[in-house]
Amino acid sequence: MSARRIEIFCPKCRWRPNPASRWFCKPECGNSWNTFETGGICPACGHAWAETQCLKCGQFSPHREWYHETAVGGPAAHNKKKKRKEKRLAGAR
Numbered sequence: 001m002s003a004r005r006i007e008i009f010c011p012k013c014r015w016r017p018n019p020a021s022r023w024f025c026k027p028e029c030g031n032s033w034n035t036f037e038t039g040g041i042c043p044a045c046g047h048a049w050a051e052t053q054c055l056k057c058g059q060f061s062p063h064r065e066w067y068h069e070t071a072v073g074g075p076a077a078h079n080k081k082k083k084r085k086e087k088r089l090a091g092a093r
């Protein structure tokens, strides 16, 4: 059992947004908010943003691609064992 953590960063340049980061909605809405607190949904007009622009590199990426699941803590002994087994199987051709 290893803990998993979701990390949020730009899939293009790995820039990490912080709580003070703000994204702007459509001009007719004019709202600015932290899009990762709402899963890409504007709290003012309810528009769901499928893509999120990086404030660092300026490129758009699908919102869900900003979420990266990483295993944290503890030696991944179980994974290592599994990998070794797979290798052996591959070599026994």
Ligand SMILES: [Zn+2]
Binding pocket: 010, 011, 012, 013, 014, 015, 054, 055, 056, 057, 058, 059
């Ligand atoms: Zn970026």
Ligand SMILES: [Zn+2]
Binding pocket: 025, 026, 029, 030, 031, 042, 043, 044, 045, 046, 047
């Ligand atoms: Zn809006």
